[in-house]
Amino acid sequence: MSAPGERRLTLRAAQPLYLRIRDQLVADLNGGLFATGSKLPSERELAERFTCTRVTLRQALQLLETDGLIYRENRLGWYVSPPRIRYDPRGITGFMDYVAAQGRVPVTECLHAERRPAGAWMATRMGLDHPEESVFHLQRRRWVDGRPVLVEYNTLATRWCPQLLEEDLNTSLTTLLRERFGLIHSRCELIMHPGIMEQAQADLLQVSPGSSSFYLERLNFGERGQPVELDQEFWRPDALAVVLDAHYPG
Amino acid sequence: MSAPGERRLTLRAAQPLYLRIRDQLVADLNGGLFATGSKLPSERELAERFTCTRVTLRQALQLLETDGLIYRENRLGWYVSPPRIRYDPRGITGFMDYVAAQGRVPVTECLHAERRPAGAWMATRMGLDHPEESVFHLQRRRWVDGRPVLVEYNTLATRWCPQLLEEDLNTSLTTLLRERFGLIHSRCELIMHPGIMEQAQADLLQVSPGSSSFYLERLNFGERGQPVELDQEFWRPDALAVVLDAHYPG
DNA sequence: AAGTGGTCTAGACCACTTG
DNA sequence: AAGTGGTCTAGACCACTTC
Numbered sequence: 001m002s003a004p005g006e007r008r009l010t011l012r013a014a015q016p017l018y019l020r021i022r023d024q025l026v027a028d029l030n031g032g033l034f035a036t037g038s039k040l041p042s043e044r045e046l047a048e049r050f051t052c053t054r055v056t057l058r059q060a061l062q063l064l065e066t067d068g069l070i071y072r073e074n075r076l077g078w079y080v081s082p083p084r085i086r087y088d089p090r091g092i093t094g095f096m097d098y099v100a101a102q103g104r105v106p107v108t109e110c111l112h113a114e115r116r117p118a119g120a121w122m123a124t125r126m127g128l129d130h131p132e133e134s135v136f137h138l139q140r141r142r143w144v145d146g147r148p149v150l151v152e153y154n155t156l157a158t159r160w161c162p163q164l165l166e167e168d169l170n171t172s173l174t175t176l177l178r179e180r181f182g183l184i185h186s187r188c189e190l191i192m193h194p195g196i197m198e199q200a201q202a203d204l205l206q207v208s209p210g211s212s213s214f215y216l217e218r219l220n221f222g223e224r225g226q227p228v229e230l231d232q233e234f235w236r237p238d239a240l241a242v243v244l245d246a247h248y249p250g
Numbered sequence: 251m252s253a254p255g256e257r258r259l260t261l262r263a264a265q266p267l268y269l270r271i272r273d274q275l276v277a278d279l280n281g282g283l284f285a286t287g288s289k290l291p292s293e294r295e296l297a298e299r300f301t302c303t304r305v306t307l308r309q310a311l312q313l314l315e316t317d318g319l320i321y322r323e324n325r326l327g328w329y330v331s332p333p334r335i336r337y338d339p340r341g342i343t344g345f346m347d348y349v350a351a352q353g354r355v356p357v358t359e360c361l362h363a364e365r366r367p368a369g370a371w372m373a374t375r376m377g378l379d380h381p382e383e384s385v386f387h388l389q390r391r392r393w394v395d396g397r398p399v400l401v402e403y404n405t406l407a408t409r410w411c412p413q414l415l416e417e418d419l420n421t422s423l424t425t426l427l428r429e430r431f432g433l434i435h436s437r438c439e440l441i442m443h444p445g446i447m448e449q450a451q452a453d454l455l456q457v458s459p460g461s462s463s464f465y466l467e468r469l470n471f472g473e474r475g476q477p478v479e480l481d482q483e484f485w486r487p488d489a490l491a492v493v494l495d496a497h498y499p500g
Numbered sequence: 501a502a503g504t505g506g507t508c509t510a511g512a513c514c515a516c517t518t519g
Numbered sequence: 520a521a522g523t524g525g526t527c528t529a530g531a532c533c534a535c536t537t538c
Contacts, residue, residue, distance in 0.1 A: 016507060019459060042523060053509055054524090055305070066462045067446045075516055075524055084443060090496045190494040193334060194444050194464060194487045196317045208525075209269060212316045212462070214444060237444045244440040244494070246340045266526060292504060303528055304505090325505055325535055458506075 021050050021060035029069055029080060037145075040070065040078040066212065068238030074206045084241040085144055089190050089216055091231070094172030099144055107143040110169035111204070115158065122155055125219070126227045134158050138169060141204055149239040151201045153232045160228050173229070183228060185220045192216040194237065201234045212237050271300050271310035279319055279330060287395075290320065290328040316462065318488030324456045334491040335394055339440050339466055341481070344422030349394055357393040360419035361454070365408065372405055375469070376477045384408050388419060391454055399489040401451045403482040410478050423479070433478060435470045442466040444487065451484045462487050 015023075034040060040061075041049075047057040061078055064070045070078050085099055099106035116137055123131040138154040154173055156164060161181040169176075177183040197205070197213045205211075214235040222228045265273075284290060290311075291299075297307040311328055314320045320328050335349055349356035366387055373381040388404040404423055406414060411431040419426075427433040447455070447463045455461075464485040472478045 016459070018507080022460070044523080053511090055510095056508060058524095059507085063446060063460045066444070066460075068444065072524090077524070086441075089494075090498070092498065185498055187495065187497040190496065191336075191491055193491040194316070194318065194462070196313060209266070210272070210313045210316075212444070241441055241443040242492075244339075245437065246440065246496075247437040248340070248342065248435055268526080294504080303530090305529095306527060308505095309526085322505090327505070 017052060018056050018059040018063070021052065021057065022063045024050070025060060025064060026069065029064075034080050036080050036082050038080050039076075040080070042077065065238070071236060071238050072208055072211070074202075074208050081238045082145060082147075085149070085239055086243045087240045088244060089192065089218060089242055090188055090244070091174055091185075091218060091220070094174050095142055096172050104144050105146070108170050108172075109141045109143070110138060111141055112139040113137070113165055113169055115165065118155070122230070126155065126157060126230055128157065128227075136161070136164050138173075140169070144239065147239075148205045148236075150233050150235040151204050152234075155230045155232075157226075157228060160222065160226075173231075177229070184223050185228070186223050186225065187221050189219045189221075190217065192242065197234060205234075205236060207236065214240065216242075267300075267302060268306050268309040268313070271302065271307065272313045274300070275310060275314060276319065279314075284330045286330050286332050288330055289326075290330070292327065315488070321486060321488050322458055322461070324452075324458050331488045332395060332397075335399070335489060336493045337490045338494060339442065339468060339492055340438055340494070341424055341435075341468060341470070344424050345392055346422050354394050355396070358420050358422075359391045359393070360388060361391055362389040363387070363415055363419055365415065368405070372480070376405065376407060376480055378407065386411070386414050388423075390419070394489065397489075398455045398486075400483050400485040401454050402484075405480045405482075407476075407478060410472065410476075423481075427479070434473050435478070436473050436475065437471050439469045439471075440467065442492065447484060455484075455486060457486065464490065466492075 136156040214237045216233040218231040220229040386406040464487040466483040468481040470479040
C-alpha cells in the first residue's frame with residue numbers, strides 16, 4: 001500500500017453518466033419536484049427522460065437509496081424517504097415516545113413470542129448458566145407513519161419477568177419491565193454497524209432481497225448488574241439517525 | 251387451457267443467481283479460501299467460474315461489500331475485509347489507543363490545517379456569535395494496518411486553543427487539547443447514520459465514486475458547557491463497529 | 501501490451517401488481 | 520391485459536494499473 005500523502009492527483013475525467021443522473025435527481029428532490037413519501041415515475045419512464053438504459057438509471061437510483069434519499073418497496077417502486085427518525089439507542093425513552101415526540105406516528109407490532117432454550121450463543125452473550133436455560137424470545141416489527149422501519153428481536157432471561165407472555169407486547173418493553181416487574185436498567189452495552197438484511201427481515205420489511213440494513217444490538221443490565229434483556233434491531237438504513245448525548249465521568 | 255394439477259412444483263421461486271453466487275462466495279470466505287486482506291480473483295475470472303456475466307457477478311460482490319465482508323480499492327480490485335475496529339465514538343480514549351489496543355496499527359495523518367471563518371452552518375452548529383468568527387479547520391485521514399479507513403474534519407473554536415496550528419496534529423486531538431491547552435471535555439453530542447462518500451472523501455480513501463460510508467458527528471463541550479470542537483468522520487462502512495457502554499443516571 | 505475494473509448499451513424474460 | 524420492477528445476457532469502450 002502506498003505511503004500516506006504521496007499520491008499525485010490526476011486530472012478528473014468528466015462525471016460518469018450515472019453520477020450526473022443522480023445529481024439531477026437530487027436537484028429534483030431538493031427542489032420539491034417529488035413530495036415526501038410520494039412514488040417516483042417508473043424506471044422505464046425515468047430512463048427515457050435521461051436517455052439511458054434501465055441499468056444505468058438503476059445505478060443512479062441505488063446511490064440515492066444508499067444515501068437515504070429514496071427507498072424501495074419491494075416490487076412496487078421507488079419512494080421519497082421521509083426525514084430520518086432521531087433515535088437514542090440507549091432506550092431510556094422508548095421507541096414509541098421518541099417517534100411521537102418528533103411528530104410521527106409509531107406502531108409496535110409483536111409478531112411472535114415464545115419461551116424457548118437460550119442456545120449456546122445467546123447463553124454466552126447474556127451470561128446465563130446453561131445453554132438450555134429458558135428465555136423469552138420476541139419478534140417485533142415497528143412502523144413509522146405506516147411504513148415498516150425495523151424488525152426487532154428481544155431475548156429476556158425468564159427469571160426476572162416470569163409472566164411476561166401474559167402482558168401486552170405491542171408497546172414499550174422498557175416501560176413494561178419497569179411498571180410490571182420493577183426492573184430498572186442500570187446500564188447497557190451497544191454495538192452497531194451497517195450490514196444487509198437476512199431474507200426473513202427483508203420479507204417483513206417488504207424490501208428487496210439483499211437490501212442494506214443498519215444493525216443495532218443493545219444488552220441491558222439490571223440494578224444489580226445482571227444481564228436482563230438483549231435487543232437486536234435491523235433498521236431500514238434511511239429511516240434513522242442515531243443520536244446520543246454522552247456525559248463524561250468526573 | 252390449464253389442466254388440473256399441471257404445474258405445482260414451484261413452492262418458492264428459486265434463489266436468484268446473484269444470491270446463490272453470494273452464498274458460494276460467503277462459504278469460500280468463511281472456509282478460509284481467501285485470507286484477510288488478500289485480493290480476490292479478477293471479475294472476469296470469477297464470472298467465468300460462476301458462468302455468468304460480469305454484471306451479475308458484480309451484483310453479488312456488491313452485496314458482500316455492503317455486508318462488510320469485502321471492500322474495493324478503486325480500480326485495483328476486491329479485497330477481503332479485516333475484522334471491524336470496535337470504536338467508542340465518545341472519544342474518551344483516542345483513535346490511536348483504541349486501535350492499538352485491538353492489536354492493529356493506527357496512523358493519523360493531518361492533510362490540511364488552517365484558520366478560517368466558521369461560516370453560517372458551522373457557526374450555528376457550534377454556537378458561535380458570528381459566522382465570520384475564526385475557527386481552526388483540520389482535515390485528517392486515519393489508517394488501520396496500512397489501509398485508509400476514515401476521513402475526519404475537525405473544527406475548533408480558536409479562543410480555547412489559540413496556538414493549535416503550531417502543534418503536531420498527526421495524533422490524538424483529545425490528548426492534545428487536554429495536555430497543551432488544559433481543555434477537559436464534559437460531554438458530547440453524537441449523530442451517526444449511513445450515507446455515501448462525497449467525491450473528496452472517496453478520492454482520499456481510494457474508493458469508487460458513490461461508495462457508501464458511515465457518517466459520525468461529534469460535538470464536544472468543555473468544562474463550562476461551551477462547544478469546543480466538532481468532529482465529522484466519514485468511515486469506510488466495513489471498517490468499524492460502533493460500541494458504547496452507557497450507564498444510566500440514578 | 502495485456503489485463504483490469506468502471507461504465508454503458510440494447511435488448512430479453514419472468515413474476516408480480518394494478519386496473 | 521398491461522405495466523412494473525427484478526433479473527440476466529452478450530457484448531462494448533475507456534482509463535488505468537501492471538508487466
